[in-house]
Amino acid sequence: MDGSNFVAGASVLWSGAARSTTFVSATRLTASIPASDIGAVGSALVGVRNPDGQASDGQLFSIAPPGGLACPPTVWFTEYFSNVSLSGTPTRTACEPHGDPASRELFQLYGVGAPDGLPADNFSVRWTGRFPFAATAYTFRALANDAARIYVDGVLILTTANQGQTYWVTRNVTAGEHEVKIEFWDASGTANVAVDWRAIPAADALLFGISPTNSIDGKAFTLTADGLNYTPGSTVFWNGEAKPTTFVSSTRLTAAIPAEDVTHPTSVGITVRTPGLSITNVQIFTVGPAPAITALTPSSAAAGGPDFTLTIDGTGFVSGAVVIFNGVDRATTFVSATRLTVPIPAASIRFPGIGSVQVRNPGGIFSNTVGFPITTRPDPILTALTPSSTTAGGPAFTLIADGDGFQSGVQLLWNGSARSTTQFSSMQVRASITAADIATAGAVTITIRSLDGKVSNAMTFTVTGAGSAPTLTSITPSGAMAGGLAFTLTADGSGFVSGATVLWNGAARTTTFVNAGRLTASIPAADIAVAGSASVTVRNPDNQVSGAKPFTINGDAPCSPGQFSAQYFSNMTLTAPATLTQCEAAVNYDWGAGGPAGLPVDNFSARWTRNVSFPAGSVTFTVRADDGVRLFLDGVAIIDQWHDQPATTYTATRTVTAGTHEVKVEYYENTGDAVIQLSWTTGPPPTITTLTPNTAAAGGPAFTLTVDGTSFVSGATVMWNGSGRQTTFVSPTRLMAAIAALDISSGGTIPVTVRNPDLQVSNVQTFTVTGTVCSPGLFRAEYFSNISLTPPATRTACEETVFNDYGAGGPTGLPVDNFSVRWTGRFSLSKGNYQFTARADDGVRVFLDGVPIID
Known part of the structure; x- marks a missing residue:
């Protein structure tokens, strides 16, 4: 799998199921595909999932019948493609009988038309069949407009180059059945192909x-x-x-x-x-001395390219020598006994294939023949824009687009419209952008279009309005262990705009705009390789920067209060160095037949260490493990079951003094299922008496929730609808939690609980989010008379689906342009892999449990 942004631990997904994957680089993975995955004819959707759960788009993998055949022997399995490159999924397939073996095995005369269901031009066809042969030499012949190739048992034996010219080749064939494959393509004009093969009589010399x-x-x-x-x-x-x-x-x-x-x-x-x-x-x-070709310059050309001059270097050339390109004599310039030059017209390289070059000296003395690949013209690729944003109302400027595959005559498209473009190289073009192009704020789609109509991937150029600086209120997480894995940082605040960038110590990181109050950023492992701290800020496209929030990178010191320092080893003996270290809130894992990300599924071990504040009294510890486990309290083993075993539960009760005590659990997994869970109980469970506030309006800003009650301990966590929120321990009777704007984006009731570090959970208190409340299975729709989802909503409603084609109009009660909508719903899904599809004009984002999956 080739692509971008792959990280160690990424998995190749085959129709949604992970396959054994090897991380090669950030742009390449390899995966082992078992025979059972291609046991039946059809197709599979192949994608990549990074360890943070983000998944790529899918690519289709076609599974052809055995040998490429879905048809009986002596019958062609035919694949018709609506392109000239035989690429992608065929438009249609069919079983088709061959011709008279005594005359033509394959003969198709399409004229100016095409096969049923294909365009009149720019199509291709592949015929594959198995045919009986005697043990003798056979002559294979082909004639095609535009071009054809013949393969025998998968080996290319013949390529046609000139339209209307018959090509032939002789091959010895063993007795028995052999696969014959014919590939044909037509770009324009008349289309026909004729291929046959005949045995040379045994008596012939x-x-x-x-x-x-x-x-x-x-x-x-x-x-x-x-x-x-x-x-x-x-x-x-x-x-x-x-x-x-x-x-x-x-x-x-x-x-x-x-x-x-x-x-x-x-x-x-x-x-x-x-x-x-x-x-x-x-x-x-x-x-006499025969000429010899040693080198061609250039050595290949892209199909559909312009006229060019071919330089032939070699020996034995004499005045009057002629270069033969694809079987046709070309006007040749004699430079020396070691060099000839010849102009090659664009018409000679219209189609992909392998051309031929030969030199003929006077007297009919020929050189060796050298292949000249005519390659498929690459699609342009866009990788960077400089600048990537500007302020509305600014002056005209030059936009620099970097990438690859830029050919002569390419154009930069500004929202689909061509701009005056200058090509600097195959990797850079520059375009003139007028002041009128940036008169108003908004997002502009930039693409590159080649002369042959191929269009690159799109990148966004942001035109921002002058506004106030963004505000950064919190970052999640706010710390990590030195030497940990790459992760996604969530930045919450206000005043973020599309194109905003998270800065890590002043350096930009890859950022996803979620909404005006939230950004996410990819933080590479190199950023947290060394203990210390980092300054996190947000910069809008107008270069205004928010205040800073600190990010703590813990070294050998313990993690934040309430967290375990976790070390994972790729062996069963806890032998250093650790493969992975990080801070974790709990030891509660049931990996089944799998294992932790980045480690083998078997033969690994782990150690968790945490300082816990206990009240004076009795504490009961419980561990459940498959396989070995040891539990230490202040360095003394209180549970020691270091052996292979199915998932088994053990308990130990100890009396402790009031204060901080070290709890450490060591674990190893041999083979089979992997389970490790740790908990303890001390005093009574926590109890919630009041929430302040206990209600908020849907779509409101982030706020701090005060939770009052009893029996809270340091490290307790406020749970919002079952998910932990950033919590501050004030006293045994009060906690404070940061609630994001996204948590109250739609109306309804939210259960709030408190979980102490010993995993005891309080009673439930209900927090009410006022606004339109929709039943499960329905979307709550919020319609805004602006394009930035800025409250208040013009109207709200409960809707069953998101399936609207407004044409040139818009939703009821909103303007026909410059509006935005948010649909939020909760749906019960069974476990498995799902494909989400969004079709939009203009912008669209799709979130699953608050995480953007389409942006």
Whole structure:
């Protein structure tokens, strides 16, 4: 899998199921696909999922029938494509009978039309079939407009280059059934293809080779002709003139060639005739130094490219030499005995394939033949814009677009409209952007279009309005262990705009705009490699920057209060160095047959250490493990079950003094299922008495929730609808929690609880979010008379689906342009993989449990 933004631990998904994956680089993964995955004809959707749960788009993998055949022997399995590159999923397939084996095996005359269901131009076809052959030599012939290729048993044996010209090749074939594959494409004009093959009769003589093949000294010599089916009385012919011949065997003849036949440079046709008048094919003998090609410049060209000059370097070229390109003589310039040049018109490289280059000296002396690949023209790729944003109402400027595959004549498109473009190289173009283009704020789509109509991927250029600086109120998480894995940082605040960037110590990080109050950013492992702290800010496209929030990178010191310092090892003996270290809120894992991200699914171990504040009294510890487990309190083992075992529960009760105590659990997994869970109980469970506030309006800003009650302990967490929120321990009777604006984006009731570090959970108190409340399975729709989802909503409603095509209009009660809508709903889904599809004009974002999956 080639792509971008892959990280260690990423998995290749095959129709939604993870496959054993090897991380090669940030742009390449490899995966092992078992035979069972391709057991049936069809297709599979292949994607990539990073360890943070973010998944790529899918690519279709086609599963053809065995041998590429879905049809009986001697019947073609035919695949029709609506492109000239035989790429993607066929438009249609069919089983089609072959022609008369005595005449044509395949003959299709489409004229100016095309096969059913395909465009009249720019289509391609592949025929694959299995046919019986005798043990003998066969001649394969092909004629095509525009071009065709023939494969036998998967080996390319023939490519046509010139329209209307018949090409042939002879191959020895063993007895039995062999696969024949024919590929054909048409770009424009008349379309036809004819392919056949015929066995050379066993009685016919064949000339496989001659020795020597060249004479440069002008002396008489003996010519050896090797072949098949020679009989006494067979004669070697020199340009049609019989030469004194000696019969050596049924596979070899020799002939005496006098000096007078090799005095002048020329090319000679050598044949053999048997007494039965069977005449062989021709082999070429050259008299005089033969030219030799050593290099071509350029060595290839892109199909559909412009005229160019081909330089041929070699030896033995003489004045009057002619370059033959794809079988056609070209106007040739003699530069020296080692160099020729020739102009190649664009028409000669219209279609992909393998061309041929040969040199013919005067007298008909030919050089070796060198292949000239005519490659599929690459799609342009856009990777960066400079600048990537500007302020509305600014002056005209030059936009620099970097990428690859930029060909002569490319254009930069500004929201689909071409701008005056200058090509600096195949990797950079520059375009003139007028003041009128940036008169108003908004997002602009930038693409690159080639002369052949191919369009690059899109990038967004942001035109921002002058506004106030963004405000950063919190970051999640706010700390990590030094040497930990890459992760996603969530930045909450206000005044964020599309194109805003999270800055890490002043350096931009890859950022996703969620809404005006939330951004997410990808933080690489290198950013937290060393203990210390980082300053996190947000910069809007108008270069206004928020205040800073600190991010703590913990080293060998313990994690924040209420967290375990976790160390994971790729062995069963806790042998350093750790593969992964990080801070974790709990030890509560049931991996099944899997394991922690980044570690093997078997043969690993882990250690969790945490300082816990206990009240004086009795504490009961409970561990459940598969396989081995040890639990230590203040360095003393209180549970020691270090052996292979199914998931088993153990308890130990100890009396502790009031204060901080070290709790450490060590664990290893051998094979099979993997389970490790730790909990403890001390005093009574926490109890909530009041919430302040206990209600908020849907769509309101973030706020701080005060939770009052009893039996709260340091490290307790406020749970919002079952998910932990950033919590501050004030006292045993009060906690405070940060509630994000996203948590109250839609009306309804939210259960609030408190979970102490010993995993005891309080009673439930209800928080009410006022506004339109919709039943589960319905969307709460909020319609805004602006394009930034800025409250208040013009109207709200409960809706069953999001399936609207307003045409040139808009929703009821809103303007026909410059509006925005948010639909939020809760749906009960069974476990499994789901594909989410969004179609929109203009912008769209899709969130699953608050995480953007389409943006």
